[in-house]
Amino acid sequence: MNSTASPRIPAAAPLDDSGGGLRPAVLGSALFVVFCGLLYPAVATLLGGLLFPHQAGGSLIERDGRIVGSSLVAQPFADARYFQPRPSAANFDPKALSGSNLASSNPALRERMARDSAAVAAREGVPAKAIPAELISASGSGIDPHLSPQGAQVQVARVAQARGLPTEAVAALVRSHTQRRTLGVLGEPRVNVLALNLALDAQGARP
Structure with missing residues:
Protein backbone atom coordinates (compact mmCIF):
# COMPACT_ATOMS: atom_id res chain seq x y z
CA MET A 1 0.00 0.00 0.00
CA ASN A 2 1.47 3.30 -1.11
CA SER A 3 1.51 6.08 1.44
CA THR A 4 1.11 9.75 0.46
CA ALA A 5 4.02 11.88 1.56
CA SER A 6 3.12 14.96 3.62
CA PRO A 7 3.99 18.29 1.96
CA ARG A 8 7.09 19.87 3.28
CA ILE A 9 6.49 23.22 4.98
CA PRO A 10 9.25 25.69 4.21
CA ALA A 11 11.07 27.07 7.16
CA ALA A 12 10.20 30.63 8.11
CA ALA A 13 12.69 33.24 7.02
CA PRO A 14 14.64 34.73 9.89
CA LEU A 15 13.47 38.15 11.04
CA ASP A 16 15.63 41.05 9.94
CA ASP A 17 16.26 43.03 13.08
CA SER A 18 19.26 44.87 11.71
CA GLY A 19 17.30 48.07 11.09
CA GLY A 20 17.72 47.83 7.31
CA GLY A 21 14.42 49.73 6.69
CA LEU A 22 15.49 52.73 8.73
CA ARG A 23 17.98 54.11 6.22
CA PRO A 24 15.49 54.38 3.28
CA ALA A 25 12.92 55.96 5.58
CA VAL A 26 15.36 58.60 6.84
CA LEU A 27 16.69 59.25 3.33
CA GLY A 28 13.17 59.60 1.90
CA SER A 29 12.16 62.00 4.68
CA ALA A 30 15.28 64.09 4.10
CA LEU A 31 14.59 64.29 0.38
CA PHE A 32 11.01 65.40 1.00
CA VAL A 33 12.22 68.10 3.39
CA VAL A 34 14.78 69.39 0.89
CA PHE A 35 12.49 69.38 -2.15
CA CYS A 36 9.15 70.30 -0.55
CA GLY A 37 10.42 72.43 2.31
CA LEU A 38 13.30 74.25 0.65
CA LEU A 39 13.56 73.97 -3.13
CA TYR A 40 9.86 74.25 -4.01
CA PRO A 41 9.20 77.36 -1.83
CA ALA A 42 12.40 78.98 -3.13
CA VAL A 43 11.50 78.36 -6.78
CA ALA A 44 7.87 79.44 -6.27
CA THR A 45 8.96 82.65 -4.53
CA LEU A 46 11.50 83.43 -7.25
CA LEU A 47 9.04 82.82 -10.09
CA GLY A 48 6.30 84.76 -8.32
CA GLY A 49 8.61 87.75 -7.93
CA LEU A 50 9.67 87.59 -11.57
CA LEU A 51 6.28 86.95 -13.18
CA PHE A 52 4.01 88.84 -10.77
CA PRO A 53 6.16 91.42 -8.96
CA HIS A 54 3.23 93.64 -7.90
CA GLN A 55 1.20 90.81 -6.40
CA ALA A 56 4.25 89.15 -4.83
CA GLY A 57 5.13 92.43 -3.13
CA GLY A 58 1.73 92.66 -1.42
Missing part, protein backbone atom coordinates in the same frame (compact mmCIF):
# COMPACT_ATOMS: atom_id res chain seq x y z
CA SER A 59 -0.23 94.57 -4.10
CA LEU A 60 0.92 97.84 -2.53
CA ILE A 61 -0.49 101.15 -3.74
CA GLU A 62 1.65 104.27 -3.93
CA ARG A 63 0.66 107.92 -4.12
CA ASP A 64 3.24 110.65 -4.68
CA GLY A 65 6.00 108.12 -4.08
CA ARG A 66 4.59 107.03 -0.72
CA ILE A 67 2.91 103.71 0.06
CA VAL A 68 -0.64 104.40 1.23
CA GLY A 69 -1.94 100.85 1.53
CA SER A 70 -2.62 97.60 -0.26
CA SER A 71 -5.42 96.70 -2.61
CA LEU A 72 -5.83 93.49 -0.58
CA VAL A 73 -6.27 95.10 2.85
CA ALA A 74 -9.09 97.34 4.08
CA GLN A 75 -8.33 100.38 6.18
CA PRO A 76 -10.61 102.78 8.06
CA PHE A 77 -11.35 106.32 6.85
CA ALA A 78 -12.51 108.84 9.44
CA ASP A 79 -13.14 111.77 7.10
CA ALA A 80 -16.67 112.19 5.73
CA ARG A 81 -15.18 112.81 2.27
CA TYR A 82 -14.25 109.15 1.96
CA PHE A 83 -16.17 105.95 1.40
CA GLN A 84 -16.14 103.70 4.44
CA PRO A 85 -15.25 99.97 4.28
CA ARG A 86 -16.94 97.13 6.09
CA PRO A 87 -16.56 97.03 9.88
CA SER A 88 -13.68 94.92 11.15
CA ALA A 89 -13.69 92.50 14.07
CA ALA A 90 -9.88 92.57 13.83
CA ASN A 91 -9.72 96.39 14.06
CA PHE A 92 -8.23 96.41 10.53
CA ASP A 93 -5.05 94.73 11.77
CA PRO A 94 -3.55 92.41 9.10
CA LYS A 95 -1.67 90.57 11.88
CA ALA A 96 -4.90 89.69 13.67
CA LEU A 97 -7.14 88.41 10.89
CA SER A 98 -10.43 87.21 12.31
CA GLY A 99 -14.18 87.46 12.25
CA SER A 100 -16.27 87.95 15.36
CA ASN A 101 -17.03 84.21 15.59
CA LEU A 102 -20.42 85.14 17.05
CA ALA A 103 -23.50 83.21 15.94
CA SER A 104 -26.38 85.14 14.42
CA SER A 105 -28.40 84.28 17.52
CA ASN A 106 -25.83 85.80 19.87
CA PRO A 107 -27.31 88.80 21.77
CA ALA A 108 -23.95 90.62 21.70
CA LEU A 109 -23.83 90.43 17.90
CA ARG A 110 -27.42 91.60 17.57
CA GLU A 111 -26.80 94.54 19.86
CA ARG A 112 -23.65 95.54 18.00
CA MET A 113 -25.37 95.33 14.61
CA ALA A 114 -28.30 97.37 15.90
CA ARG A 115 -25.94 100.10 17.09
CA ASP A 116 -24.00 100.05 13.82
CA SER A 117 -27.20 100.10 11.81
CA ALA A 118 -28.41 103.22 13.62
CA ALA A 119 -25.00 104.88 13.24
CA VAL A 120 -24.75 104.13 9.51
CA ALA A 121 -28.34 105.27 8.92
CA ALA A 122 -27.59 108.57 10.64
CA ARG A 123 -24.28 108.99 8.81
CA GLU A 124 -25.71 108.32 5.36
CA GLY A 125 -29.14 109.88 5.92
CA VAL A 126 -31.04 106.75 4.85
CA PRO A 127 -33.52 104.43 6.58
CA ALA A 128 -31.94 101.53 8.45
CA LYS A 129 -33.70 99.04 6.17
CA ALA A 130 -31.94 100.56 3.15
CA ILE A 131 -28.46 99.77 4.50
CA PRO A 132 -26.69 96.88 2.72
CA ALA A 133 -25.80 94.09 5.11
CA GLU A 134 -22.04 94.35 4.60
CA LEU A 135 -21.94 97.87 6.09
CA ILE A 136 -22.91 96.44 9.49
CA SER A 137 -21.37 92.96 9.26
CA ALA A 138 -17.66 92.21 9.47
CA SER A 139 -16.02 89.90 6.97
CA GLY A 140 -14.45 86.59 7.94
CA SER A 141 -10.95 88.04 7.59
CA GLY A 142 -11.73 91.41 9.13
CA ILE A 143 -9.88 93.23 6.34
CA ASP A 144 -12.07 92.69 3.25
CA PRO A 145 -11.05 95.57 0.95
CA HIS A 146 -14.23 95.48 -1.13
CA LEU A 147 -17.82 96.63 -0.93
CA SER A 148 -20.70 95.66 -3.13
CA PRO A 149 -21.81 98.35 -5.59
CA GLN A 150 -24.87 98.83 -3.36
CA GLY A 151 -22.65 99.31 -0.31
CA ALA A 152 -20.78 102.07 -2.12
CA GLN A 153 -23.86 103.60 -3.74
CA VAL A 154 -25.56 104.27 -0.41
CA GLN A 155 -22.58 106.47 0.55
CA VAL A 156 -22.52 108.53 -2.65
CA ALA A 157 -24.73 111.39 -1.42
CA ARG A 158 -22.71 111.91 1.77
CA VAL A 159 -19.34 111.82 -0.04
CA ALA A 160 -20.57 114.17 -2.78
CA GLN A 161 -21.89 116.69 -0.25
CA ALA A 162 -18.71 116.58 1.83
CA ARG A 163 -16.55 117.16 -1.24
CA GLY A 164 -18.80 119.66 -2.94
CA LEU A 165 -19.09 117.45 -6.02
CA PRO A 166 -22.16 116.62 -8.11
CA THR A 167 -23.81 113.42 -6.91
CA GLU A 168 -23.80 111.97 -10.41
CA ALA A 169 -20.05 112.54 -10.74
CA VAL A 170 -19.39 110.50 -7.60
CA ALA A 171 -21.88 107.84 -8.70
CA ALA A 172 -20.15 107.60 -12.07
CA LEU A 173 -16.83 107.12 -10.29
CA VAL A 174 -18.32 104.23 -8.32
CA ARG A 175 -19.55 102.64 -11.53
CA SER A 176 -16.18 103.01 -13.23
CA HIS A 177 -14.47 101.34 -10.26
CA THR A 178 -16.89 98.44 -10.04
CA GLN A 179 -15.05 95.20 -10.80
CA ARG A 180 -17.06 92.51 -12.57
CA ARG A 181 -17.15 88.84 -11.70
CA THR A 182 -13.81 87.12 -12.23
CA LEU A 183 -13.91 85.32 -15.59
CA GLY A 184 -17.55 86.34 -15.75
CA VAL A 185 -18.72 83.70 -13.26
CA LEU A 186 -16.61 83.79 -10.08
CA GLY A 187 -17.54 86.01 -7.15
CA GLU A 188 -19.76 89.07 -7.23
CA PRO A 189 -19.38 92.63 -8.57
CA ARG A 190 -17.30 94.62 -6.09
CA VAL A 191 -15.67 97.98 -5.46
CA ASN A 192 -12.21 98.37 -3.94
CA VAL A 193 -12.68 101.08 -1.31
CA LEU A 194 -9.07 102.30 -1.21
CA ALA A 195 -8.83 102.57 -4.99
CA LEU A 196 -12.13 104.46 -5.10
CA ASN A 197 -11.03 106.93 -2.41
CA LEU A 198 -7.72 107.53 -4.18
CA ALA A 199 -9.62 108.22 -7.40
CA LEU A 200 -11.73 110.76 -5.51
CA ASP A 201 -8.60 112.51 -4.30
CA ALA A 202 -7.26 112.60 -7.84
CA GLN A 203 -10.38 114.41 -9.04
CA GLY A 204 -10.25 117.27 -6.59
CA ALA A 205 -8.35 118.89 -3.77
CA ARG A 206 -7.09 116.42 -1.21
CA PRO A 207 -7.78 116.95 2.48
